[in-house]
Amino acid sequence: MDLSIVIPVYNEESRIKPFLRDLEDTIRRMPDYEIIFVNDGSKDSTMSILNDFSKKQREVKIISYKKNRGKGYAVRKGVLSSNGKKIIFIDADGSTKPQEIFQMLTLLDSYDVVVGDRTQYESSVDQPVLRQITGKLFNFYANLIFGINVKDNLCGFKGFQREVAKILFRNMISERWIFDVEIFYKIRKNNYSLRQMSIKWNHKEGTKIKPFDPFKMFLQLFFLRIKLMKK
Ligand code: UDP
Ligand code: MG
Numbered sequence: 376m377d378l379s380i381v382i383p384v385y386n387e388e389s390r391i392k393p394f395l396r397d398l399e400d401t402i403r404r405m406p407d408y409e410i411i412f413v414n415d416g417s418k419d420s421t422m423s424i425l426n427d428f429s430k431k432q433r434e435v436k437i438i439s440y441k442k443n444r445g446k447g448y449a450v451r452k453g454v455l456s457s458n459g460k461k462i463i464f465i466d467a468d469g470s471t472k473p474q475e476i477f478q479m480l481t482l483l484d485s486y487d488v489v490v491g492d493r494t495q496y497e498s499s500v501d502q503p504v505l506r507q508i509t510g511k512l513f514n515f516y517a518n519l520i521f522g523i524n525v526k527d528n529l530c531g532f533k534g535f536q537r538e539v540a541k542i543l544f545r546n547m548i549s550e551r552w553i554f555d556v557e558i559f560y561k562i563r564k565n566n567y568s569l570r571q572m573s574i575k576w577n578h579k580e581g582t583k584i585k586p587f588d589p590f591k592m593f594l595q596l597f598f599l600r601i602k603l604m605k606k
Pocket of ligand 1: 382383384385386387415443444445446449465466467468470529531581582583584
């Protein structure tokens with residue numbers, strides 16, 4: 376198996392359909408892949424949309440559980456059960472087009488990890504001001520306390536060579552939004568090669584980030600830093 380595409384999904388009935396159409400178009404041009412949806416405790420009709428998709432397409436697996444555990448937990452589940460030589464995860468809301476996978480695959484021939492970077496398109500994207508500011512602050516703060524230098528920590532489009540993904544996700548302790556930063560910290564610690572790949576950003580309304588989550592994330596990052604010091 377060349378490629379596993381892991382897709383975390385939580386209550387996406389209103390956003391996932393255009394994404395699935397793009398995904399269909401992408402995998403049609405791919406010889407050898409598997410798709411792993413991780414349904415992170417959706418309460419809406421997401422699961423039946425995924426079931427319909429898996430009936431039409433080959434090589435689609437669905438992992439599903441009742442309780443919402445967070446994006447980090449969902450991605451980890453998917454990565455640990457995937458079989459591809461390369462493993463890519465991508466958000467289900469269509470903010471990154473699955474067509475970008477082709478370029479990521481090429482870069483993964485030369486790098487251990489390749490991550491999407493939306494910052495070049497930031498100014499041209501119709502994004503709420505508050506989200507822009509918290510986003511910038513978050514990147515600044517995460518880079519500062521973890522000693523990393525990543526332009527776009529939270530982009531929901533990241534790819535890994537298989538062994539690297541398994542190592543990074545096996546002991547991951549963050550279950551919700553800040554898991555990406557933990558991954559970047561471990562990439563640096565293990566000296567894996569990292570490429571930030573500029574991608575087009577299509578801002579999607581209806582984020583699952585709740586109003587208080589950014590505050591929680593700032594605190595959680597701080598505690599994560601302390602926990603990781605002991606390791
Ligand atoms: N997601 C998830 N569990 C959660 C929250 C989000 O699996 O508890 C998924 C969601 O369905 C989407 C991805 O994580 O595929 C990113 O979520 P969202 O677009 O809301 O985040 P944002 O792009 O605003 O950071
Ligand atoms: Mg999104």
